Amino acid sequence: MSSSQASFQQAPIGVGIVGLSARRGWASRAHLPALQRLDGFELRALSASSPESARQAAEKYAVARSYGTADELAAADEVDLVVVTVKVPNHREIIQSALAAGKAVLSEWPLGNGLAEAEELAATAAERGLRTFTGLQARSAPAVRYLRDLVADGYVGEVLSTSVVASGGSWGALFPEGGAYLLDRANGATMLTIPFGHTLDGLTMVLGNVEEVTTVTATRHREVQDPQTGRVFRPNVADQVVLGGVLSSGAVVSVHYRGGLSRGTNFHWEINGTDGDLVVTGDTGHLQMGEFSIDGAHGSDAKLSRLAVPERYFDPALNELRGTPAYNVGAAYAQIQRDLTDGSSDVPDFAHAARHHRLLDRIERAAERV
Incomplete structure (x- = not known):
C-alpha cells in the first residue's frame, strides 16, 4: 500500500469545494446533493468568488469553514480532496495551487483551457505523485x-x-x-x-x-x-x-x-x-447528465x-438522485472513494483528461484543414 493510499484509509474523506455558491451553479446542483448522500465523504470547507460569498454559502449549506481564496482552502489541514467547480479559464491556477499543497484533486471537465494547460496539469500531478480525478462522469452513468x-x-x-x-x-x-x-x-x-x-x-x-x-x-x-x-x-x-x-x-x-x-x-x-x-x-x-x-x-x-x-x-445510496444531474456525479464520487482507499483507478485522472484533450485538439485541427 502506498503512503498516499494509506492517508485515505480512514473515512470520511474531507472535501473542500472551490466554487460552491449560495445563489446557483453546478456545484450546488450536483456535487452538494451527491456528497450529502455518501458516507465516505464530509464536506468540510468551501471557497467562492469572494470571502463574503463564501461565508454566505457556508451558512446556507452548513459547511464548517469558508475561505476567501482557493489557496487558503487548499492549504487547510481538514481538506483531503480539493474539488474545482469554477469556470474553465480559472482551472489552471486553482489546480496548481492544490497540487502544490499536496492535495488530491477532482476537477470539472474540461481540465484546462486548451491542450497545453491540460498537459501541464497532468505533468505536475504525475511529478508529485498525487491522485487526480476528472469530471467525465458519463463513464459513471x-x-x-x-x-x-x-x-x-x-x-x-x-x-x-x-x-x-x-x-x-x-x-x-x-x-x-x-x-x-x-x-x-x-x-x-x-x-x-x-x-x-x-x-x-x-x-x-x-x-x-x-x-x-x-x-x-x-x-x-x-x-x-x-x-x-x-x-x-x-x-x-x-x-x-x-x-x-x-x-x-x-x-x-x-x-x-x-x-x-x-x-x-x-x-x-x-x-x-x-x-x-x-x-x-x-x-x-x-x-454525462441526461x-x-x-x-x-x-x-x-x-x-x-x-x-x-x-x-x-x-448505487442504492444515491436512489433519491435518480433522474437528476447529481446522480452520475454521485456515482463518480463513490468510485473516487474506492480509488482512494483501494488504490484502484476507475475514475479518469488528469493523464486521461490530457489524452482526451489531445483527441479534441486533433478534431479541431482536422476541421481547420478542410
Whole structure:
C-alpha cells in the first residue's frame, strides 16, 4: 500500500469545494446533493468568488469553514480532496495551487483551457505523485456502463459502425444562462469541449479509441441576443460539429452535434454489429447528465425491444438522485472513494483528461484543414 493510499484509509474523506455558491451553479446542483448522500465523504470547507460569498454559502449549506481564496482552502489541514467547480479559464491556477499543497484533486471537465494547460496539469500531478480525478462522469452513468458490458459480452457481435446525432442545448438561437461565457472560444467552454467532449469520452469507453478523424465545423448562428439586456453577441465557437472516423477496432464512427435543441432528435446513438444493434435515445446531447433509454435486438430478433438497465448498475445510496444531474456525479464520487482507499483507478485522472484533450485538439485541427 502506498503512503498516499494509506492517508485515505480512514473515512470520511474531507472535501473542500472551490466554487460552491449560495445563489446557483453546478456545484450546488450536483456535487452538494451527491456528497450529502455518501458516507465516505464530509464536506468540510468551501471557497467562492469572494470571502463574503463564501461565508454566505457556508451558512446556507452548513459547511464548517469558508475561505476567501482557493489557496487558503487548499492549504487547510481538514481538506483531503480539493474539488474545482469554477469556470474553465480559472482551472489552471486553482489546480496548481492544490497540487502544490499536496492535495488530491477532482476537477470539472474540461481540465484546462486548451491542450497545453491540460498537459501541464497532468505533468505536475504525475511529478508529485498525487491522485487526480476528472469530471467525465458519463463513464459513471449506469446506462453507459451497461452499454459497455453489452458490447463487451458480444450482444451485437463484431461492431461494424456507430453513429450519433445530438443537440448541444446551448450554442443555438436562444441566449443560454451565462451565455456570453459559452460563446467565446477563448474561454474553453464550447459545444465541442462540453457536450461533444463528454459524449465522445463515453463512446470511447464503450467502443474503444478514435484512431482516424475527419471533421467539419461551422458557426451557423452568427448573432445571438441576450433577452435581458438586448445586447447582441457574435459567437466565434462552432455550433455544428461533424466527426467522421475510425475506431481502434476498425469500426466506422460518425458524430454530428448541432447547437440548440431540435424538434426532432436531440440524442440518438446507434451501435451496429454483425449480430445485433443497440440504440440509445434521450432528450439531451449531454450524455454525462441526461436520462437515456437503451433498445436492442440481436440474433433472430425481428425488432428492437427495451433493455432496462439492471439494478446492479445503480448505487442504492444515491436512489433519491435518480433522474437528476447529481446522480452520475454521485456515482463518480463513490468510485473516487474506492480509488482512494483501494488504490484502484476507475475514475479518469488528469493523464486521461490530457489524452482526451489531445483527441479534441486533433478534431479541431482536422476541421481547420478542410
